[in-house]
Amino acid sequence: MLNVAQYHVAYGQSEVLHGLDFTVAPGEIIAIMGRNGMGKTTLMKSLMGIVPTKDGAAAVDGVDITSMQSYERVANGIAYVPQGRMIFPTMTVQENIETGLSISGRSKVPGDIYELFPVLLDMKGRRGGNLSGGQQQQLAIARALATNPKVLLLDEPTEGIQPSIIREMARVLRRIRDERDLSIVVSEQVLSFALDVADRVLVLENGRLVHDEPRDSVDEEKVAAFLSV
Amino acid sequence: MFADYTWTELGSIFAMQGFAGLILFSVFVLMALGLAIIFGQMGVINMAHGEFMILGAYVTYLCSNFVEAHFPALFGIYFFFAMALAFVAAGALGALVEWSLIRHLYKRPLDTLLATWGLSLILQQAYRSIFGAREVGVSLPNWLLGSVPLTDIIEIPINGIFVMVLTFVIAIGVYFILFRSRMGMQTRAVVQNRVMAGAVGINTQKVDRNTFALGCGIAGIAGSAFTMIGSTGPTAGQLYIVDTFLIVVFGGAASLLGTIASSFAISQAQSTMEFFLSGSMAKVLTLLTVVGILMLRPQGLFSLKIRR
Numbered sequence: 001m002l003n004v005a006q007y008h009v010a011y012g013q014s015e016v017l018h019g020l021d022f023t024v025a026p027g028e029i030i031a032i033m034g035r036n037g038m039g040k041t042t043l044m045k046s047l048m049g050i051v052p053t054k055d056g057a058a059a060v061d062g063v064d065i066t067s068m069q070s071y072e073r074v075a076n077g078i079a080y081v082p083q084g085r086m087i088f089p090t091m092t093v094q095e096n097i098e099t100g101l102s103i104s105g106r107s108k109v110p111g112d113i114y115e116l117f118p119v120l121l122d123m124k125g126r127r128g129g130n131l132s133g134g135q136q137q138q139l140a141i142a143r144a145l146a147t148n149p150k151v152l153l154l155d156e157p158t159e160g161i162q163p164s165i166i167r168e169m170a171r172v173l174r175r176i177r178d179e180r181d182l183s184i185v186v187s188e189q190v191l192s193f194a195l196d197v198a199d200r201v202l203v204l205e206n207g208r209l210v211h212d213e214p215r216d217s218v219d220e221e222k223v224a225a226f227l228s229v
Numbered sequence: 230m231f232a233d234y235t236w237t238e239l240g241s242i243f244a245m246q247g248f249a250g251l252i253l254f255s256v257f258v259l260m261a262l263g264l265a266i267i268f269g270q271m272g273v274i275n276m277a278h279g280e281f282m283i284l285g286a287y288v289t290y291l292c293s294n295f296v297e298a299h300f301p302a303l304f305g306i307y308f309f310f311a312m313a314l315a316f317v318a319a320g321a322l323g324a325l326v327e328w329s330l331i332r333h334l335y336k337r338p339l340d341t342l343l344a345t346w347g348l349s350l351i352l353q354q355a356y357r358s359i360f361g362a363r364e365v366g367v368s369l370p371n372w373l374l375g376s377v378p379l380t381d382i383i384e385i386p387i388n389g390i391f392v393m394v395l396t397f398v399i400a401i402g403v404y405f406i407l408f409r410s411r412m413g414m415q416t417r418a419v420v421q422n423r424v425m426a427g428a429v430g431i432n433t434q435k436v437d438r439n440t441f442a443l444g445c446g447i448a449g450i451a452g453s454a455f456t457m458i459g460s461t462g463p464t465a466g467q468l469y470i471v472d473t474f475l476i477v478v479f480g481g482a483a484s485l486l487g488t489i490a491s492s493f494a495i496s497q498a499q500s501t502m503e504f505f506l507s508g509s510m511a512k513v514l515t516l517l518t519v520v521g522i523l524m525l526r527p528q529g530l531f532s533l534k535i536r537r
Contacts, residue, residue, distance in 0.1 A: 048428050070427030080428045088421045091414070099418045103430030107411070147430050 001026045001183040002151045006056035009046040016042045018207045029177055029184040031198035039207045040187035041083055044155040048080045049073050061150055075103050079149035083156045085140040089129025093120050096128045096139055100146030113142050134165040154186045158193050170196035191224055241382040250500030252389040252458050255396035257492040259451030260473040262403050265488045267444035268477055270420045273331055276345040279466025280352035281445045285315035285452025286461040293367045305370045312453045319449025320442040327441040356463035364462035388457040416440050479519050481529025491530055
């Protein structure tokens with residue numbers, strides 16, 4: 001569903017990602033692990049068209065998106081939940097979700113989104129900025145799902161969220177995958193969450209993928225060694 | 230200064246100056262709404278806003294002459310066509326300016342200040358070359374002339390009432406566009422987080438252009454209204470731009486209600502004081518008060534309470 005080939009990304013002259021190759025199958029959840037500064041967020045941002053790609057290609061469902069603007073990528077089925085959630089603080093919960101509908105031209109929030117996150121239905125008239133961190137995270141996911149994506153990117157969704165809600169989030173992500181059959185890419189530093197949610201675990205180290213293994217055969221200690229500082 | 234007047238005279242003076250202030254208030258609101266959309270929503274300081282207003286005034290002038298010469302029967306209602314045309318003309322020029330100039334400067338606010346100031350000079354000279362340096366006036370249809378006598382000494386001009394109704398309708402319209410329509414929702418999303426708005430599928434460049442064009446179009450309507458209370462000249466717009474900025478900043482950027490409240494306060498204060506003091510003294514007092522209040526409340530009169 002998502003094909004990334006020989007993917008190079010640079011900030012000016014300093015190259016951060018040195019030629020990544022990976023594919024995500026339809027309905028697969030992959031976790032990209034790595035310490036701070038290894039390029040996880042850069043990868044997410046460049047897939048979303050926020051940071052330009054230097055070389056290589058990315059394709060969603062066979063359509064090359066490498067040179068598209070952000071909103072065109074969304075139209076081609078890629079959605080993004082950024083680090084720090086980045087909801088629109090002065091807009092209501094409902095309006096936040098509705099921004100995701102811009103691309104499809106629908107005007108009503110589909111009921112299944114509120115079904116996934118009932119708390120958002122209770123708070124739909126509140127301003128996004130007044131929600132708690134966990135609620136904002138749910139809102140950011142709901143907003144991304146409103147674009148009806150084929151591939152969902154989540155950048156460190158567990159950051160700043162209490163442990164009980166992290167477990168709940170892994171369950172919700174698997175449920176979203178099962179119901180909508182979409183591919184999910186999660187970048188993560190928390191190993192337990194990654195093992196909870198992912199079918200496959202990749203490790204990003206200094207801008208290169210150094211490890212790629214299905215969940216079932218993952219050697220926890222080996223991956224943990226990559227993450228330890 | 231009040232000693233020379235009897236109580237009834239004072240009452241009528243306040244009523245009539247208050248009403249004159251309301252007309253000034255209407256033009257301020259229309260100007261400030263456009264500016265608040267552009268400055269509050271996009272962070273662009275548009276020094277040429279007054280010239281967009283004057284464009285609307287000239288369009289109204291041309292329209293009135295054209296209708297008077299060719300379709301005298303329609304003269305009674307030409308003003309409505311003129312307003313629509315003024316909106317379209319100013320909006321189209323706004324879209325063109327955004328495309329050719331402003332969009333290259335979004336990350337450099339001071340440069341937009343200079344660039345739009347230059348634009349205002351260019352437009353002023355263009356008006357001078359096309360329409361001449363002399364001020365022109367618009368002839369109003371009969372139903373807009375005259376006044377309604379309230380008491381023996383208080384009279385209220387009909388065109389003033391018309392301008393106020395117009396302002397009210399447009400303020401409501403702007404509210405609906407910004408807070409109840411898809412375009413407004415997208416505009417607010419782009420304002421709050423441009424990058425993220427793109428990443429949820431909003432075409433940010435298109436939104437910028439539409440927003441700028443809308444703000445300029447409303448200035449065009451302000452120009453239409455302006456023809457009723459003042460004469461149109463190439464530099465007439467400049468007189469209003471500083472006051473309008475004051476209003477937008479005083480009211481709190483991005484707050485429509487604040488913009489309206491501060492227009493009201495400033496126009497009323499100005500108009501009432503102008504009767505008793507000289508015009509520049511009235512301005513000095515207004516400015517001092519506003520500066521004082523802004524020192525205590527830098528975010529303006531109205532602002533949203535939100536965690537950021």
